[in-house]
Amino acid sequence: MIRALVTKDITLFFRNQFFAIVSVLGLVAYAAVYFLMPKTVDDTLTIGIYPPEIPAVFLEETADSGIVFVPKDSEEALRAGMSAQDNEYNVAFLFPEGWVRTLALSHALDQDVTILFTSDFPDELKEAYVVILEELSYTLSGQTINISATEEVVGQDLAGDPLAARERMVPLLAMIVLMVETMGLASLIASEVEEHTLQAVLTTPVRIGHLFLSKGITGVTLAFVQSALLVAVIGGLRQAPLLILAALLLGSILVTAVAFLIGSSSKDLLSVMAWAVPVLIVLAIPTFGIVFPGATTVWTRIIPTYYLVDTLHKVVNFGAGWADVWQNLLILLGFSAGFTALGILALRRKYR
Amino acid sequence: MTHDAIIADAIIADNLSYSYNDHLAVDGISFKVAEGEIMGFLGPNGAGKSTTIKMLTGQIRPRGGRVTVLGTDVSAHPKRVQAEIGICFEFTNLYEQMSAIENLKLFAALFGVRDFDPVALLDRVGLPGRGKDKVASYSKGMKQRLMVARALVNRPKILFLDEPTEGLDPVSAEAIRDVIREERARGATIFLTTHDMHEADKLSNRVAFINQGHIVALDTPHNLKQQYGQRRLRAEVSQADGRLEEREIALDTPETAHAVEQLFAQEKVVTVHSEEASLEDIFIQITGRGLVG
Numbered sequence: 001m002i003r004a005l006v007t008k009d010i011t012l013f014f015r016n017q018f019f020a021i022v023s024v025l026g027l028v029a030y031a032a033v034y035f036l037m038p039k040t041v042d043d044t045l046t047i048g049i050y051p052p053e054i055p056a057v058f059l060e061e062t063a064d065s066g067i068v069f070v071p072k073d074s075e076e077a078l079r080a081g082m083s084a085q086d087n088e089y090n091v092a093f094l095f096p097e098g099w100v101r102t103l104a105l106s107h108a109l110d111q112d113v114t115i116l117f118t119s120d121f122p123d124e125l126k127e128a129y130v131v132i133l134e135e136l137s138y139t140l141s142g143q144t145i146n147i148s149a150t151e152e153v154v155g156q157d158l159a160g161d162p163l164a165a166r167e168r169m170v171p172l173l174a175m176i177v178l179m180v181e182t183m184g185l186a187s188l189i190a191s192e193v194e195e196h197t198l199q200a201v202l203t204t205p206v207r208i209g210h211l212f213l214s215k216g217i218t219g220v221t222l223a224f225v226q227s228a229l230l231v232a233v234i235g236g237l238r239q240a241p242l243l244i245l246a247a248l249l250l251g252s253i254l255v256t257a258v259a260f261l262i263g264s265s266s267k268d269l270l271s272v273m274a275w276a277v278p279v280l281i282v283l284a285i286p287t288f289g290i291v292f293p294g295a296t297t298v299w300t301r302i303i304p305t306y307y308l309v310d311t312l313h314k315v316v317n318f319g320a321g322w323a324d325v326w327q328n329l330l331i332l333l334g335f336s337a338g339f340t341a342l343g344i345l346a347l348r349r350k351y352r
Numbered sequence: 353m354t355h356d357a358i359i360a361d362a363i364i365a366d367n368l369s370y371s372y373n374d375h376l377a378v379d380g381i382s383f384k385v386a387e388g389e390i391m392g393f394l395g396p397n398g399a400g401k402s403t404t405i406k407m408l409t410g411q412i413r414p415r416g417g418r419v420t421v422l423g424t425d426v427s428a429h430p431k432r433v434q435a436e437i438g439i440c441f442e443f444t445n446l447y448e449q450m451s452a453i454e455n456l457k458l459f460a461a462l463f464g465v466r467d468f469d470p471v472a473l474l475d476r477v478g479l480p481g482r483g484k485d486k487v488a489s490y491s492k493g494m495k496q497r498l499m500v501a502r503a504l505v506n507r508p509k510i511l512f513l514d515e516p517t518e519g520l521d522p523v524s525a526e527a528i529r530d531v532i533r534e535e536r537a538r539g540a541t542i543f544l545t546t547h548d549m550h551e552a553d554k555l556s557n558r559v560a561f562i563n564q565g566h567i568v569a570l571d572t573p574h575n576l577k578q579q580y581g582q583r584r585l586r587a588e589v590s591q592a593d594g595r596l597e598e599r600e601i602a603l604d605t606p607e608t609a610h611a612v613e614q615l616f617a618q619e620k621v622v623t624v625h626s627e628e629a630s631l632e633d634i635f636i637q638i639t640g641r642g643l644v645g
Contacts, residue, residue, distance in 0.1 A: 196445035204462040205435045
């Protein structure tokens, strides 16, 4: 009896072409997410350096070790490369002028070098960079040089006050609220079609444009109000509230557009779930890199939500301002506009 | 043609066609419905009734031909037309998680109707005291009455009713027929699709038979019966062993008088009735198929 029932259910499931297709697509999407994640630990050490003179022996010595030097023309440029905006490297060596010649001639066995670290750089790794510096100096001069390394933290110094796990989770929590709203709006759109209520509405003076606008307002309002409320409750609006709210508003527009796409591809709540889960997993990936630093690499920048969570992280946890994150907001605006256009096209096709 | 002349015909369908992929659902039909008239659109499932309603109400654009409703080209100005009409759909499409009053208020707002009393409208369709209940808790008959009420929120000049009484209990069906009669009395034009020939016969000024996308007959029920029907005399006669048998005599024939005389002279007549042909009889006669199925 049970076997017959199970056989019947499986048969019905796969007779529904939609679920059959989504099941296959889901498997492909999940596998794609897995393979898109970094296969190996990224052990490249990128180090900014000033003055920009890098001895050839340095490059030979470090060629196979994964150390990459980024020379800068000025001390300001060196520091800018560590800013929240550029984030080119997390460590930089600031040598005195003429240091190569000094070391090569071994005129002085004592050298003062400043090592710059970004504020969230782990303490336990800082000593390793001093050792690297000493090794390289030995290579250049042929004798032990007394390196007097001065550590300097660029940006807000988190020494003794590291980010708590819950502070790192602010962007993740905001994203969860936005994602729940995405599913809610998508299921609302799908149910309107499934229950034919849309047909009733569209045979009144209501135009399809009114419908998009109303759905958009509903989606953005629900997503924005709830995410802003959450961020306010957990203290995320203490710094630059307007900036945070602007980012959340753009994020709300983005997820509303995603909801349009999911809703227009779905027939009912189950199919909304089937589409939404893989999409939302991808959208949530940038938050993993904040909660677990090092878990993701630069490829996450192709995901639109990166620019939302990165903005929230920098503003809430590092006190970044408009000047630091305006590029993020601009890119987020672009993604939101693009996805909104796609969402409207998809819905228009569905409603016809 | 003057504007008044156009308005005198509330609906003008001129050579309408529509196809779903390769299937021609409606094939070049033409008809007019006068203001204040009830037009019954009769046909079996799949004959093209709902497709015709969709074209008349601007839900789909005809592949061929033209629809004019209240003097307006529907394809060119569907929203202008939709503001003046009410539609009761073939399938229940209410917001089931909202109450009846919320549903009606929503649609009144969409039509821009301000002085609107949902409670009075619900009373009118036979749903007193249930206005605050969620629609999901309603029976099929109650939902259908609410669908009719929703079609009335804007006091439409034309009411399109797509199978409004199908599958309903007799009480709900009669409540809806009462509303249709009241709307006709108010002056509304009513376009009614159904495959219930008794309903069409009772309510319609004229009926159109549609079959396989073609209108095969269009006239008043009386004229159709005159034209196609055959009047009969049906009698029950008692046999010697007490059994009842039926006798049928065709009227309007040269032999009728003699046959009637013979019946009463030679048989023990228990009951006798005269019968007209039903619309279904006529539909079968014209198309060779029934209205159901």
